[in-house]
Amino acid sequence: xxxxxxxxxxxxxxxxxVLKGVSLDIKEGEIVTIIGKSGSGKSTLLxxxxxxxxxxxxxxxxxxxxxxxxxxxxxxxxxxVGIVFQxxxxxxxxxxxRNITLAPVLNKRIAKAEGRALALDVLxxxxxxxxxxxxxxxxxxxxxxxxxxxxxxxxxxHLMLFxxxxxxxxxxxxGEVLKVMEDMARQGMTMVLVTHEMGFARNAASKIVFxxxxxxxxxxxxxxxxxNPRTPELQSFIASVR
Amino acid sequence: MRSFSLPDFLSLLSALQxxxxxxVIALGFGAPLALALALMRTSASRALRWTATAxxxxxxxxxLLGLLMFFYFGMPVFLGIEMPPLVAVGIAMTVYTASFxxxxxxxxxxAVKHEQWEAAACLGLSTWHQFxxxxxxxxxxxxxPPTVGFLVQLIKGxxxxxxxxxxxxxxxxxxxSAATFQPLLVYSIVAAIYFAACLPLTLWAHSLEVRxxxxx
Numbered sequence: 001x002x003x004x005x006x007x008x009x010x011x012x013x014x015x016x017x018v019l020k021g022v023s024l025d026i027k028e029g030e031i032v033t034i035i036g037k038s039g040s041g042k043s044t045l046l047x048x049x050x051x052x053x054x055x056x057x058x059x060x061x062x063x064x065x066x067x068x069x070x071x072x073x074x075x076x077x078x079x080x081v082g083i084v085f086q087x088x089x090x091x092x093x094x095x096x097x098r099n100i101t102l103a104p105v106l107n108k109r110i111a112k113a114e115g116r117a118l119a120l121d122v123l124x125x126x127x128x129x130x131x132x133x134x135x136x137x138x139x140x141x142x143x144x145x146x147x148x149x150x151x152x153x154x155x156x157x158h159l160m161l162f163x164x165x166x167x168x169x170x171x172x173x174x175g176e177v178l179k180v181m182e183d184m185a186r187q188g189m190t191m192v193l194v195t196h197e198m199g200f201a202r203n204a205a206s207k208i209v210f211x212x213x214x215x216x217x218x219x220x221x222x223x224x225x226x227x228n229p230r231t232p233e234l235q236s237f238i239a240s241v242r
Numbered sequence: 243m244r245s246f247s248l249p250d251f252l253s254l255l256s257a258l259q260x261x262x263x264x265x266v267i268a269l270g271f272g273a274p275l276a277l278a279l280a281l282m283r284t285s286a287s288r289a290l291r292w293t294a295t296a297x298x299x300x301x302x303x304x305x306l307l308g309l310l311m312f313f314y315f316g317m318p319v320f321l322g323i324e325m326p327p328l329v330a331v332g333i334a335m336t337v338y339t340a341s342f343x344x345x346x347x348x349x350x351x352x353a354v355k356h357e358q359w360e361a362a363a364c365l366g367l368s369t370w371h372q373f374x375x376x377x378x379x380x381x382x383x384x385x386x387p388p389t390v391g392f393l394v395q396l397i398k399g400x401x402x403x404x405x406x407x408x409x410x411x412x413x414x415x416x417x418x419s420a421a422t423f424q425p426l427l428v429y430s431i432v433a434a435i436y437f438a439a440c441l442p443l444t445l446w447a448h449s450l451e452v453r454x455x456x457x458x
Contacts, residue, residue, distance in 0.1 A: 050364065079366040089361035093379050102375060103365035155365065 001064065003028045003159060003190055004049060009058035011044060018044045020214035021058065026159075031185045032192045033201040033222075036211035037237065042194045045211070046161050049192065050083050063158065079107065082152035083161040086168050088144045090136040090151070096123070097132045100151045122150040126180045142173030146180055153184075160184070162193040198241050202226060210234050246427055250418045254428075257414030258435060264400040264410060265393075267332040272339025279344030281373075284351050294344070301341040307402050309334040314406040327408040335400065342392055350385030351377060383454055390447035394440045401436070411435060 004026035011019040018041045026032050034042040047053045049060060051069045060067040062081060071077060090099050100122060101115035110118065116132075123129045126146035136144050145165055152160060162181065166174045178200050185191060185204050195201060201208055201222060208225045210218045212233045218225060229235045282294035301309070314330035317323045325333075354377050362372035404413035415432035419425040 052360065052364070075366040075368065077366075078364055083364050085357065085361065087357060089357045091358065091361070091376050091380075093383070103367060106368075106371050106375070107366050151365070 002026055003030075003063060004192070005059075005061045006045075006049070007059045009045070009048060009060060010056045011041075011048060011053065012056055018214050019048070019055070022211075022214070022216055023058075024209060024216060024219070026190065026192060028190055029188050030190055030206045031204055032207045032209060033205035034192065034194045034209045034211055035196075035198070035201060035237070036217075040211040041214040042211045043163055046083075046163050046192060046194050049159075050081050050161055051077065052083070075107070079103070079155045080158045081161065082155055082157035082159070083163065084145070084148050084152055084165050086164040088136070088141070088148045088168075090144055090148055092136050094135075095132070096128070096134050096136070096139075096147050099136070099147060100154045103151075104154055118154055119150075122153040123147075125153060125183070126150045127176075140173060141169045142176045145169065145177050149177075149180055149184075159190045159192070162191065162195070164194050164196065166195065166197055196241065198238075210237065212237075244422060246418070246422045246424050246431075250422065250428075251431065254411065254414050254418060254432060254435060257409055257411045258439070260408070260410040261397065261400050261439075263328075264331060264335055264403060264408075265397055268335035268339040268396055268400075269393075271332070271336040273343060275336065275340035276343035276347055279340060280347035280351055283344070283348045298341050298345060301337055302345075306334070306338050306399050307405065309338055310402055310406055327403075327406050331403040331406060331408050335396070335403075338399065339392075339396060342395075343389065346388045346392060347381065347385050349388075350381035350383075353384050354380045387447050387451040387454065390443055390450060394443050394447070397440055397443075398436060 002025040004024070006022055006024040006026075009019050009022045010017065020041075022041070022045055024032075024045075034045065036042050044053060048055050049062065049067065051067050051071065051074060054069045062077070065071075065077070067077070091102070094102065097116060097119045100119040101110075104110050104118060105112075105115055119132055120129055123132055126149055128143060128146055128150065131139060131143060131147070136147070139147065149165075165181075166177050169177065174197065178197060181191070181193075181200070182204050193200075193205075203222075205222050207219060208222045209216055210225065210233075212231075218229065218231055218234050225234070226238060229238055279294045279298065282290040283298075285291060304312075310331060313325065313334045314327065317325055317330065358376055358380065359372055362376040363369075367375070400410055401412035403410050404416060407413070409417070411432060415428050419428040422428065
């Protein structure tokens with residue numbers, strides 16, 4: 001069974017329909033990359049998976065459970081499905097350690113020493129163990145984004161969502177974030193990304209989903225999709241990002 | 243008839259204690275109410291927002307003097323409740339403080355980016371924990387300078403309590419002035435005492451503003 005099952009999902013903002021019947025399967029261990037022009041609905045779809053947006057029609061299930069913004073165990077669900085944002089959204093008044101341990105301490109009541117060990121563990125995975133006592137403002141954009149990823153990892157999620165996580169970064173800082181994500185992919189984390197990094201999509205993704213006008217226009221393994229785009233829309237998109 | 247002397251000055255200073263008592267009452271009861279109002283104003287529930295807004299419109303549209311008059315003279319007439327001056331003045335100052343601080347704090351809460359709530363929610367924090375650990379500390383930093391600034395307004399505002407006969411600094415000034423027939427001298431001294439009480443706060447508010455704006 002798929003880890004995430006998206007069936008015929010529709011979603012409108014006012015009179016604008018952003019998702020017009022989207023269906024998609026995401027299996028455990030898959031790296032699914034959603035590409036498409038801005039306004040194609042890809043970020044909205046990602047946010048729907050995490051119940052950050054209410055859907056109007058269709059159904060999304062994660063690990064067999066129907067996702068709703070008013071689901072009774074929403075807080076547990078959110079800990080199983082981590083999300084990393086374009087703007088990092090670290091808490092500026094907390095150290096890196098506190099950013100990472102806040103949720104585990106409050107939700108799982110772990111002890112202080114255990115929290116520090118947890119923070120060190122996840123920071124090592126993103127290569128920032130030496131920044132454990134720093135404040136976000138003392139870090140570069142790339143480092144802040146890696147801390148945001150570490151904060152997510154500390155919840156031991158079963159699935160991670162990445163919403164254009166390199167779009168706000170200076171070009172020379174993109175690589176360090178992508179490298180962390182490649183490491184996670186190798187370790188078997190199920191990941192869904194919305195990205196403009198075609199290099200990453202090509203090399204690390206197990207499946208590419210091309211969205212256009214609120215629909216899944218084409219999907220398939222990257223080698224196939226990039227070599228043989230079937231629709232003129234994907235052809236012109238690939239040409240435009242090259 | 244006597245002229246202004248040291249005992250008069252001491253009686254002014256001792257009346258300053260009652261000014262301080264009013265400030266403490268206003269803050270002690272007004273601040274929790276202000277927090278509740280700020281939370282109501284920023285809540286998702288329309289009914290809560292509407293209730294808080296109606297209360298604020300009502301209170302902020304009436305001068306503090308009007309509030310004092312209402313609770314001291316109006317309550318016995320309209321509701322048949324007689325109140326000692328301290329209670330009436332205390333309630334009026336509390337209501338006044340709650341409405342103004344509530345708006346200042348609402349501004350602080352709304353100044354924290356919406357994404358901070360979202361990020362905290364995505365970590366599985368409860369709404370209360372989101373506010374308590376993520377939003378409130380950031381809102382507090384932003385609201386601290388205007389809060390201290392309001393404190394200065396509050397100290398000066400307590401002088402209106404003299405109108406209902408409550409003996410704080412301004413009323414003590416009236417009494418001393420009536421006994422000595424030296425109003426210019428006495429009121430100048432009263433003004434100087436208010437100034438001396440407020441100046442450190444004004445300076446503190448200013449330094450906070452510079453410091454917090456300079457920081458992250």
